[in-house]
Amino acid sequence: MTGQIPDEVRYHRRRYAIAAIDGAGLFDPADHGLEPSPLSTGCWRGYCCRYVVKSGRLVLNRVEISVHDTQLYGRSRTPQARPWNRGAAVYDVPDVVMPFTGRLLIGAEVADIAYLNMGFWPAWGFLDVVELIIADGEVTATHDRSVDLAAVRDRIAATGTRPEAGEASADWIKRTFSLAYAYSWPDS
Numbered sequence: 001m002t003g004q005i006p007d008e009v010r011y012h013r014r015r016y017a018i019a020a021i022d023g024a025g026l027f028d029p030a031d032h033g034l035e036p037s038p039l040s041t042g043c044w045r046g047y048c049c050r051y052v053v054k055s056g057r058l059v060l061n062r063v064e065i066s067v068h069d070t071q072l073y074g075r076s077r078t079p080q081a082r083p084w085n086r087g088a089a090v091y092d093v094p095d096v097v098m099p100f101t102g103r104l105l106i107g108a109e110v111a112d113i114a115y116l117n118m119g120f121w122p123a124w125g126f127l128d129v130v131e132l133i134i135a136d137g138e139v140t141a142t143h144d145r146s147v148d149l150a151a152v153r154d155r156i157a158a159t160g161t162r163p164e165a166g167e168a169s170a171d172w173i174k175r176t177f178s179l180a181y182a183y184s185w186p187d188s
Contacts, residue, residue, distance in 0.1 A: 002041045002042045002118060003042065003118060003119065003120070003121065004042060004043065004044060004045075004118070004119055004120050004177065005042050005043045005048050006018050006019070006048075006120055006121065007026075007048060007049040007050070007051065008048075008049070008050045008051065009050075009051045009052070009053065009058075009104070009106045009132075010050070010051070010052040010053070011052075011053045011106060011130065011132070012053075014108055015108065016106035016107055016108045016128075016130065017106065017107050017108070017120075017121060017126070018051075018104055018105075018106055018179065019105045019106060019107045019120065019121060019122060019123035019125075019126060019129070019179070019184045020104065020105035020122075020123050020179055020180065020181045020183070020184035020185060021102065021103075021104055021179045021180075021181075022102050022103045022104075022180075022181045023100055023101050023102010023103060023104075023134070024100070024101065024102060025098055025099040025100035025101055025102070025136075025137070026049070026051075026060075026098055026100050027047075027049050027060050027063060027098065029046075029047055029065065029067070032070070032072060034065065034067045034070060035067075036065050036066040036067050037066045038066070039064075039066050039087060039088050043088075044177070046065060046066040046067075047063060047064060047065035047066065047088075048063075048064045048065075048088075049062065049063050049064075050062035050063075051098065052095070053132070053139055054095060056138060056139050057097050057137050057138055057139065058097070058098050058100055058132070058134055058137050058138075058139060059095040059096060059097050059098065059137075060073075060093060060095075060096045060098055061092065061093055061094070061095050061096070062090065062091065062092055062093065063090075063091045063093060064088045064089070064090050064091075065088060065089055065091070066087060066088055066089070067089060068089040072091040072093055073091075073093040073094060073096050074093075074094070075091055075092065075093050075094070076091075077089035077090060077091055078090045078091060078092045097137040098137050099136055099137055100134050100136075100137055101134060101135050101136055102134060103131055103132065103133050103134065103181075104131070104132045104134065105123040105129055105130075105131050105145065105181070105184055105185060106129070106130050106131075106132065107121065107123050107125070107126025107127075107128065107129045107130075108126060108127070108128040109126060109127040109128050110125060110126060110127075111124075111125055111126060111127050111153055113125055113153065118173065118176055118177070119173070119175075119176025119177045119178075120176065120177065120178070120179055122183055122184040122185075123145070123149050123184035123185050124149045124150075124152040124153040124156065124184065124185065124186075125153065126149070127146065127150075128146055129144070129145040129146050129148075129149045130142055130143070130144060130145065130146075131143040131145045145185070148185075149185060152185060152186060152187075156186065
């Protein structure tokens with residue numbers, strides 16, 4: 001396994017990776033009757049999304065997924081592909097406001113820390129971290145969490161990308177493939 005390709009959020013003209021999710025209402029293939037298969041070891045879940053914060057709302061405008069013969073939000077796949085997504089269908093969808101309610105930690109600029117062997121980068125692994133508070137697709141608040149997560153990084157960076165002492169491998173794998181706040185921002 002390798003580090004996983006995260007979903008992306010474009011916020012203030014900058015690309016961020018989704019590092020943690022606490023809430024519900026983001027794109028889910030099951031909501032469309034789809035069961036994607038892994039695209040590669042870097043995309044085990046079989047899909048990747050691009051969201052944009054536009055006019056204060058969280059909108060979905062691209063899905064790359066291992067399912068080809070379908071339509072998403074009334075659109076057929078776009079004839080293009082990126083090198084990592086061998087076999088993925090790309091769907092450029094109209095700006096669909098996501099009914100997400102909860103909070104997201106999004107990060108940019110990976111810090112100089114130990115190599116990530118697998119899973120998603122935790123929020124403490126980024127230099128620039130923003131928390132988005134969202135209610136039914138509308139961004140209601142934002143908080144710069146960069147300083148808070150730099151303190152976490154300073155405390156755990158040496159061991160944070162490896163199993164904890166006595167932790168079973170299966171538990172560590174489950175934790176690193178999680179987008180839970182507890183993994184991305186311990187003690188939050």
